[in-house]
Amino acid sequence: MIDKTAADIRDAVAYITHGATVMIGGFGRAGQPVELIDALIDVGASELTIISNNAGGGDLGLARLIAEGRVRKVVCSFPRQTDSWHFDRAYREGRLELELVPQGNLAERIRAAGAGIGAFYSPTAVGTPLAEGKEHREIDGRTYLLEHPLRADVALIGGLRADRWGNVVYRRTARNFGPIMATAARTTVVQVDEIVPLGTLDPEAIVTPGIFVDRVVAVGNRRWLRDGRFVGGVDLQGEPLVDSAATDTVGGHR
Amino acid sequence: MIDKTAADIRDAVAYITHGATVMIGGFGRAGQPVELIDALIDVGASELTIISNNAGGGDLGLARLIAEGRVRKVVCSFPRQTDSWHFDRAYREGRLELELVPQGNLAERIRAAGAGIGAFYSPTAVGTPLAEGKEHREIDGRTYLLEHPLRADVALIGGLRADRWGNVVYRRTARNFGPIMATAARTTVVQVDEIVPLGTLDPEAIVTPGIFVDRVVAVGNRRWLRDGRFVGGVDLQGEPLVDSAATDTVGGHR
Amino acid sequence: MTDRLDRDGLARRVAADIPDGAYVNLGIGAPTLVADHLPLGSEVILHTENGMLGMGPAPAPGHVDPDLINAGKLAVTELPGAAYFHHADSFGMMRGGHLDLCILGAFQVSQTGDLANWSTGTPDAIPAVGGAMDLAIGAKDVYVMTDLLTRGGESKLVETCTYPLTGVGCVTRVYTDRAVFDVTPDGFAVRELFCTTTLDELRQLTGLTLTMVDEATTDEESR
Amino acid sequence: MTDRLDRDGLARRVAADIPDGAYVNLGIGAPTLVADHLPLGSEVILHTENGMLGMGPAPAPGHVDPDLINAGKLAVTELPGAAYFHHADSFGMMRGGHLDLCILGAFQVSQTGDLANWSTGTPDAIPAVGGAMDLAIGAKDVYVMTDLLTRGGESKLVETCTYPLTGVGCVTRVYTDRAVFDVTPDGFAVRELFCTTTLDELRQLTGLTLTMVDEATTDEESR
Numbered sequence: 001m002i003d004k005t006a007a008d009i010r011d012a013v014a015y016i017t018h019g020a021t022v023m024i025g026g027f028g029r030a031g032q033p034v035e036l037i038d039a040l041i042d043v044g045a046s047e048l049t050i051i052s053n054n055a056g057g058g059d060l061g062l063a064r065l066i067a068e069g070r071v072r073k074v075v076c077s078f079p080r081q082t083d084s085w086h087f088d089r090a091y092r093e094g095r096l097e098l099e100l101v102p103q104g105n106l107a108e109r110i111r112a113a114g115a116g117i118g119a120f121y122s123p124t125a126v127g128t129p130l131a132e133g134k135e136h137r138e139i140d141g142r143t144y145l146l147e148h149p150l151r152a153d154v155a156l157i158g159g160l161r162a163d164r165w166g167n168v169v170y171r172r173t174a175r176n177f178g179p180i181m182a183t184a185a186r187t188t189v190v191q192v193d194e195i196v197p198l199g200t201l202d203p204e205a206i207v208t209p210g211i212f213v214d215r216v217v218a219v220g221n222r223r224w225l226r227d228g229r230f231v232g233g234v235d236l237q238g239e240p241l242v243d244s245a246a247t248d249t250v251g252g253h254r
Numbered sequence: 255m256i257d258k259t260a261a262d263i264r265d266a267v268a269y270i271t272h273g274a275t276v277m278i279g280g281f282g283r284a285g286q287p288v289e290l291i292d293a294l295i296d297v298g299a300s301e302l303t304i305i306s307n308n309a310g311g312g313d314l315g316l317a318r319l320i321a322e323g324r325v326r327k328v329v330c331s332f333p334r335q336t337d338s339w340h341f342d343r344a345y346r347e348g349r350l351e352l353e354l355v356p357q358g359n360l361a362e363r364i365r366a367a368g369a370g371i372g373a374f375y376s377p378t379a380v381g382t383p384l385a386e387g388k389e390h391r392e393i394d395g396r397t398y399l400l401e402h403p404l405r406a407d408v409a410l411i412g413g414l415r416a417d418r419w420g421n422v423v424y425r426r427t428a429r430n431f432g433p434i435m436a437t438a439a440r441t442t443v444v445q446v447d448e449i450v451p452l453g454t455l456d457p458e459a460i461v462t463p464g465i466f467v468d469r470v471v472a473v474g475n476r477r478w479l480r481d482g483r484f485v486g487g488v489d490l491q492g493e494p495l496v497d498s499a500a501t502d503t504v505g506g507h508r
Numbered sequence: 509m510t511d512r513l514d515r516d517g518l519a520r521r522v523a524a525d526i527p528d529g530a531y532v533n534l535g536i537g538a539p540t541l542v543a544d545h546l547p548l549g550s551e552v553i554l555h556t557e558n559g560m561l562g563m564g565p566a567p568a569p570g571h572v573d574p575d576l577i578n579a580g581k582l583a584v585t586e587l588p589g590a591a592y593f594h595h596a597d598s599f600g601m602m603r604g605g606h607l608d609l610c611i612l613g614a615f616q617v618s619q620t621g622d623l624a625n626w627s628t629g630t631p632d633a634i635p636a637v638g639g640a641m642d643l644a645i646g647a648k649d650v651y652v653m654t655d656l657l658t659r660g661g662e663s664k665l666v667e668t669c670t671y672p673l674t675g676v677g678c679v680t681r682v683y684t685d686r687a688v689f690d691v692t693p694d695g696f697a698v699r700e701l702f703c704t705t706t707l708d709e710l711r712q713l714t715g716l717t718l719t720m721v722d723e724a725t726t727d728e729e730s731r
Numbered sequence: 732m733t734d735r736l737d738r739d740g741l742a743r744r745v746a747a748d749i750p751d752g753a754y755v756n757l758g759i760g761a762p763t764l765v766a767d768h769l770p771l772g773s774e775v776i777l778h779t780e781n782g783m784l785g786m787g788p789a790p791a792p793g794h795v796d797p798d799l800i801n802a803g804k805l806a807v808t809e810l811p812g813a814a815y816f817h818h819a820d821s822f823g824m825m826r827g828g829h830l831d832l833c834i835l836g837a838f839q840v841s842q843t844g845d846l847a848n849w850s851t852g853t854p855d856a857i858p859a860v861g862g863a864m865d866l867a868i869g870a871k872d873v874y875v876m877t878d879l880l881t882r883g884g885e886s887k888l889v890e891t892c893t894y895p896l897t898g899v900g901c902v903t904r905v906y907t908d909r910a911v912f913d914v915t916p917d918g919f920a921v922r923e924l925f926c927t928t929t930l931d932e933l934r935q936l937t938g939l940t941l942t943m944v945d946e947a948t949t950d951e952e953s954r
C-alpha cells in the first residue's frame with residue numbers, strides 16, 4: 001500500500017542536507033509552503049541554494065530562512081519586495097549570491113528539468129544584459145538563447161488538498177510554481193491544508209499526479225496567511241505597495 | 255461580448271483552405287473530432303497535411319478524409335492500426351507522404367510551437383534510424399537531438415464541454431493531444447458534446463483556457479463512438495486486436 | 509496643468525483602444541489602472557502572469573483572498589469564465605504569442621521600440637526582472653503607458669535607451685500624459701495630442717524629430 | 732514442454748518482481764498481461780502513455796467506455812486515485828525519468844542493452860513507432876518480456892541488433908520463457924532458469940557466452 005503522508009512535518013524535511021538545492025514554491029505569499037520552511041529551519045540544514053520566484057517577504061517562511069543565515073544563494077526572478085528586508089540586508093552585506101532569471105525562463109527551465117529536455121531555445125532576454133554569456137541562435141529569422149534545465153534536490157510546495165498517493169490540487173493563484181517544481185526535484189514534499197481519502201479528488205482536476213510527489217503533510221488552515229497586512233508587492237520603481245484595501249494609491253500613474 | 259460558439263459546424267471549418275496544415279486531436283478514436291472532420295470533408299479542402307497521432311481507423315473521421323483523397327501528407331507516430339485500411343492503401347499506392355515522429359517528440363514539438371520555444375533537445379530516438387539528419391548535441395554527458403516546433407493553420411479537437419469564452423474540459427483519455435494542439439494552431443476549433451453557460455466550468459479544472467480557442471461547436475452525444483466494434487489497436491507484430499471483450503487473446507505472450 | 513492628461517484620463521484613453529474580446533496583460537504599476545476604465549459591456553479578458561485568465565477587480569475591503577493575487581501581489585477577484593494554470597503554462601501563453609496586448613510601464617522607450625523598464629542600472633539597486641522580459645517579447649502588441657517626462661524632466665522617449673534593455677524592438681505604441689505615439693520604421697509618430705500640447709512642444713521636450721501619424725496608412729506603418 | 736514457462740507463468744514471474752508502489756508502464760502486447768498477475772494487496776500504479784496514471788483492468792463486457800483506453804487502444808478502467816493529463820505531460824513524465832519501470836516487448840535485445848522492437852526493417856511494412864522510443868529511454872528500468880526465440884527459432888538475445896533500434900543501451904533485464912537475464916557490463920548474465928532449461932542449453936540457443944549472475948554482487952553489476 002502506498003502512503004506518502006507524513007505525520008510529523010519535520011520527518012518530511014529531515015533528509016534535506018547541508019548545501020542542498022531546494023526549490024520553494026509560491027509567488028509572493030500565495031503558495032509559499034511556510035510550515036515546511038519552518039520545519040526546515042528547525043531541522044537545521046544550511047548553505048542552501050534556493051530556487052524560488054521571490055526571495056521572501058516579512059519575517060516568516062523564506063524570509064526567515066534567509067534571516068537565519070541558512071541560504072548561500074538565491075535563484076529567482078524578483079527578489080525585491082516591499083518587505084524583503086531580510087533578503088535585502090543579506091544581499092547588500094554580500095552574504096548571499098543572487099542569480100537573476102526572467103520569470104518565464106525560470107518556469108520553463110524548471111519544466112524542462114522535469115520533462116527530460118536537455119536544453120531549449122528561448123526568445124526571452126535577447127538583447128538584454130541577462131543574455132550575456134548565453135549561446136545565441138537564429139531560428140526562422142528570430143534570435144533565441146540556449147537555456148538549461150534547473151533541477152533541485154528537494155522541492156517544497158504548498159497545495160490545497162492531497163491524497164495518500166500524493167495527488168495534489170492547488171487553490172487559485174497559489175498554484176503558480178508548484179506543479180512544475182514537483183517534477184524537477186529528486187524529492188518533492190507538499191504541504192496541504194487537508195489530506196483526503198484516495199478517490200476523493202476528481203481525476204480530471206488533479207494538477208500534480210502522485211508520481212511527482214514523495215511526501216504530503218497536512219498543516220490545517222494556514223493562519224499566517226491572514227496575519228498582519230497583506231503586503232509583498234512593489235511597483236515599477238521599487239517602491240512598496242501598501243495594503244490591498246488602498247489599491248487606489250497603488251495602481252497609480254507614476 | 256465574447257461568443258465563440260458556432261451554430262453551424264460547417265461555419266466552424268469553412269476557412270480551411272486547399273493545402274492547409276491541420277492538426278487533428280485524438281488517440282485512436284478517443285478524442286477524435288469526427289464531426290468536425292466530416293464537416294471539413296463537406297467543405298471540400300484538399301491537399302491537406304495532417305498532424306495527428308494516428309492515421310485513422312475504420313471508415314469514418316480521419317480515415318474517411320484519407321479515403322476521399324483529401325490528404326497529401328500525414329505527420330504521425332503510429333499510422334498502423336487494425337483498421338487503418340484507407341491509410342494503408344493510400345500509402346502503399348504512393349498517394350500519401352508519411353513523416354514518422356516518435357510520439358513524445360510529436361507531443362513536445364506541438365507544445366513547443368504553442369509555448370514559443372524556438373527548438374529543444376530531446377533524448378528520444380538517439381541511435382535509431384529516426385535520428386538521421388538531425389543535429390546531435392551532448393549535454394551533461396548525454397546525447398540529445400535538436401527538435402523543432404510543429405505548427406498548424408488549424409487544429410480540430412474533440413472535447414467534452416465548453417463555454418462561450420472557449421474554455422474546454424475533456425473526458426478521460428480523450429484529452430490526449432487536444433490541449434497541446436489547441437495552443438499550436440493559428441485557428442483552433444473544438445467540438446464538444448455540450449456547451450454550458452459561462453461560469454459553469456470549475457476554474458481549477460479547465461484544461462484548455464479560451465485564449466487558445468477560436469470556435470466551439472456542440473455536436474451532442476457522439477453516437478459513432480458506440481457504432482460497430484471497438485477496434486483500432488495493433489500488437490507488436492502489427493497484428494489486429496480484436497474487440498475488447500476478448501482481451502485474453504490480445505494481451506497474449508507472443 | 510491643461511497641457512496633459514491626469515492618470516485616470518490616460519488610463520481611460522488606453523482602455524478605449526482595447527477591443528472587445530482582447531486578451532490583455534496589464535503590467536504592475538500604472539497599467540493596473542486601465543482595468544477600472546474598460547468600456548462597460550465589453551469583455552476584455554485579463555491575464556495575470558501568476559497563472560490566471562479572467563482576473564477581476566480588487567475585492568471589497570474585508571474580502572481579500574490571499575491565494576488570489578495579481579502579478580503585483582495585490583488582491584484581485586475571479587470573474588465567471590476564469591481559469592487557473594501553472595507558471596510554465598502561463599509564460600508559454602505569453603511567449604507563444606497568444607496575448608493580444610500587454611501594457612507596461614517604462615523608464616525609456618527608444619524610437620526603434622526598444623524597452624527599458626526593469627533596471628536603472630544604479631550599482632546599489634537590487635536587481636529584479638520578474639516577468640517583464642517575457643511580456644515584452646511575447647504579446648502581439650506591447651503598449652507602454654507612462655508620463656512623457658521623468659520627475660527630473662527628462663524625456664522617456666529617446667533615440668537609444670541608456671538603461672539596461674527589457675526587450676528589443678518590442679514596443680508598438682506609447683501612451684503618455686501629453687500624447688500617443690506609434691513606433692514606426694521612421695521613429696516615433698504622434699498619433700494623438702492631449703489637451704493643449706502641440707507637436708512643437710513634444711519635439712522640444714523629447715529632442716526627437718517627430719511626425720504626425722498619416723491616418724490613411726496607420727495600419728501599415730505602425731507595425 | 733517443460734523446458735519453458737507459459738505466458739501466464741511468465742507474466743506472474745515478472746509481476747512478482749515489481750515492488751509495491753512502483754510506477755509502471757506496460758507496453759502493448761504481451762506486457763499487458765502482467766497487470767493481471769500483480770500480487771494482491773500491492774499497489775502498483777500503471778501509467779498509460781495516452782494520458783493516465785492509475786489505470787485499472789479491462790472493463791466487464793458491456794461496460795466499455797470509448798473515452799477510456801490504453802496505449803494499445805483497448806478499453807480499460809479507472810482506479811480510485813487515478814489522474815488524467817495531456818500528451819506532453821504524459822511523455823514529459825516518461826522522458827523526465829519519473830517512471831520506475833517500463834516493460835516492453837522486443838524483436839531483439841543486444842548484450843549491451845540495445846532494444847529493437849518497432850520495425851523489422853522489411854521494405855513493404857508500414858512504419859509505426861508510437862511511444863516505444865520515448866519509453867525505452869525514459870523509464871528508470873526497462874525490462875523486456877518476450878519468448879527467447881522467434882517463431883523461426885532464432886534467438887532474440889543477440890550480440891548486436893540487426894533490426895532498426897528503438898533505444899541504445901536502455902534494457903536492464905530480459906524476462907523470457909526460458910530464463911531471466913540481466914544486462915551487465917559483461918553482457919547477458921542469467922539470473923534465473925525456468926523449468927528444465929540449463930545454462931548450456933541457453934548458450935546453444937543464443938550462441939552467446941552467458942554467465943550466471945553472481946547473487947552477492949547483483950545490485951552493482953546489473954545496472
